[in-house]
Amino acid sequence: MIVPQAVESLGQDTVLLHFGQGLDLAANARVHAAAALIRAAGLPGVVELVPAFASLAVQFDATAWSGGDELPSTNLLRTLETLVDQPLPPEATAAATQEIPVCYGGDHGPDLADVAERLGLSCGDVIRRHAAAEYRVAMLGFSPGFPYLLGLDPRLQLARRDSPRTRVPAGSVAIGGAQTGIYPRELPGGWHLIGQTPLRLFDLARSPPNAVSVGARLRFRAIDAEEFAALQQAHA
Known part of the structure; x- marks a missing residue:
């Protein structure tokens, strides 16, 4: 109910x-x-x-x-x-799931190796587990367009960094506690950066300005640096 x-x-x-x-x-x-x-x-x-x-x-x-x-x-x-005194409606179909391309590791995810080491996993394991899950946009907050995503594999849960960064690049995909999220623009932040998407999550010139909406379902797709650069140019 x-x-x-x-x-x-x-x-x-x-x-x-x-x-x-x-x-x-x-x-x-x-x-x-x-x-x-x-x-x-x-x-x-x-x-x-x-x-x-x-x-x-x-x-x-x-x-x-x-x-x-x-x-x-x-x-x-x-x-x-x-x-609202009604039964909970059935879940949306899988066809409604939105795909977010992510380039993991390297300059795009500078914390990936450290995250893997702290969790006792390989970098490949972290990427596979992160991309295999389906996430729900639980809420938008912190900054316009920042999605807090529920559904993170419990094996990937990791407390936030002891020392937050003053500048996190736009599109950074990160883990913080039991959640994962995407920084919509350059911001300060204390989550672990494991990858980056070339998509622009928030743009006031768009209608609506948010690329993802509250309640939406998301999946991440691993891409390489070449595809990242091409998609980034296409969404510039």
Whole structure:
């Protein structure tokens, strides 16, 4: 079921629906299912939906939910709880999975060898395991277009670097704890860099600006430096 485990009011114009705790794929699936139902319902005054790992923030215009003896947030929460009281819909088909090309190691993934050594794996093993998994875009955050991806092989989980970098190249594919992610532009960061994609994940000139969307399913495809350069030029 999609029913939230808890609900709360965050001030006068935001309510928060809790669907679980931590980095849980099942909870995250309920978050995105609830968001889809709310969008489809076209509720008056709903301004924005902000999904996170296990919660969904709903920002709204309080004047649209005023009336009676209850607060606007209480009126909206009651409607939302009724709306999402439904079974979890089936997963999207595999055909919807988006492919992200990645050049692993070398200048594109300067931490790959260190990651492999610390995990007791070969570089090839790290690449194969990383590219074999299917990931879900749990949320976008940290910086516009940065996807937090759930589904990392447990064998590849590794605590973040002790010393963050002040500059991480755009497109860097990295591991941080139980997650993997992609830096959409040059940013500071403390995750382990194992590869790089030539795709531009965030571009304000595009509509929509994000190359991947919240709730999407992704797979990585290993490419060589030659293909990386060709794709980078094509997406410049």
